[in-house]
Amino acid sequence: MVVLAGPKVKPEEQAGEYRHIGVTRYGPALGAVIDGVDLSQDFDDEVIAEIRKALLENLVIFFRDQEMTPEQHLAFARRFGTLNQHDQVKGMEEYPDIIEVRKEADDERNFGGAWHGDVTYLEEPPLGSILYAKEVPPIGGDTLWSNCYLAFEQLSSGMREMLDGKMVIHTPALIYGVASRDWSKDSSMDSHPNETAHYETEHPLIRTHPETGRKCLYVSGAYTPRLKDMTEEESAPLLDFLMTHLTREPFTCRWRWQAGDVAFWDNRCTLHYALNDYSGYRRIMHRVTINGDRPY
Numbered sequence: 001m002v003v004l005a006g007p008k009v010k011p012e013e014q015a016g017e018y019r020h021i022g023v024t025r026y027g028p029a030l031g032a033v034i035d036g037v038d039l040s041q042d043f044d045d046e047v048i049a050e051i052r053k054a055l056l057e058n059l060v061i062f063f064r065d066q067e068m069t070p071e072q073h074l075a076f077a078r079r080f081g082t083l084n085q086h087d088q089v090k091g092m093e094e095y096p097d098i099i100e101v102r103k104e105a106d107d108e109r110n111f112g113g114a115w116h117g118d119v120t121y122l123e124e125p126p127l128g129s130i131l132y133a134k135e136v137p138p139i140g141g142d143t144l145w146s147n148c149y150l151a152f153e154q155l156s157s158g159m160r161e162m163l164d165g166k167m168v169i170h171t172p173a174l175i176y177g178v179a180s181r182d183w184s185k186d187s188s189m190d191s192h193p194n195e196t197a198h199y200e201t202e203h204p205l206i207r208t209h210p211e212t213g214r215k216c217l218y219v220s221g222a223y224t225p226r227l228k229d230m231t232e233e234e235s236a237p238l239l240d241f242l243m244t245h246l247t248r249e250p251f252t253c254r255w256r257w258q259a260g261d262v263a264f265w266d267n268r269c270t271l272h273y274a275l276n277d278y279s280g281y282r283r284i285m286h287r288v289t290i291n292g293d294r295p296y
């Protein structure tokens with residue numbers, strides 16, 4: 001086995017100035033903890049602008065010890081854009097814009113248990129999601145994120161040149177289509193294999209972030225089965241390499257949840273992975289997802 005040298009990852013630019021919130025770097029590759037913010041409150045525009053800046057600089061931001069009602073969770077998310085209803089997973093009865101990510105003690109399958117970006121198969125995939133931990137296991141159930149800018153920047157110039165201009169096919173079919181496993185059989189998520197999941201969208205493999213202007217890799221695990229104008233078999237070696245590269249440890253951070261934690265990630269330049277290592281315990285999270293733009 002060839003052991004690769006770790007990429008030289010520099011900590012991202014140090015946080016700029018903040019007047020209203022505390023921003024402490026969490027991981028060298030990405031992540032920051034935000035202090036001095038009670039998400040149940042209504043914020044003026046300056047505070048929201050600083051939270052947005054912290055998100056753009058750190059890619060995923062964490063808030064600890066929060067107590068929010070579903071209405072407050074929704075109200076906070078709406079400050080960043082319109083809300084997205086998942087096309088394949090039913091939202092909460094009373095709050096259709098909130099997905100309850102629930103895993104019961106005897107569920108086998110967890111939601112988000114592989115590296116991916118959320119619903120990247122939409123024409124306009126989400127800006128980001130805000131995940132609120134309601135009930136967590138005593139250990140396990142961590143979530144990992146990876147920095148897709150760094151992964152892009154750490155490719156060789158020859159590889160970046162080769163990938164330039166390539167398009168990737170995104171689809172929910174493998175996870176939610178008729179041939180996929182039925183979520184209702186081994187999980188508490190409200191989703192069933194169905195025909196409506198058999199559509200495809202194409203997005204650039206190298207995406208330019210609409211707010212930072214930085215380029216990043218844009219591949220999304222099982223949602224991206226092939227490159228445009230290529231077969232799955234032909235695409236597999238390249239896509240497998242890119243997913244392995246995107247999720248190399250130096251590009252990642254890992255969050256150990258406590259009830260009351262909130263994570264807000266930029267879905268345009270990160271991937272994430274929810275570990276399924278807490279069999280015998282319940283884990284309940286509320287997710288609200290904010291709409292984004294068509295990738296270019």
Ligand SMILES: [Fe+2]
Nearest residue numbers: 112117118272
């Ligand atoms: Fe996810």
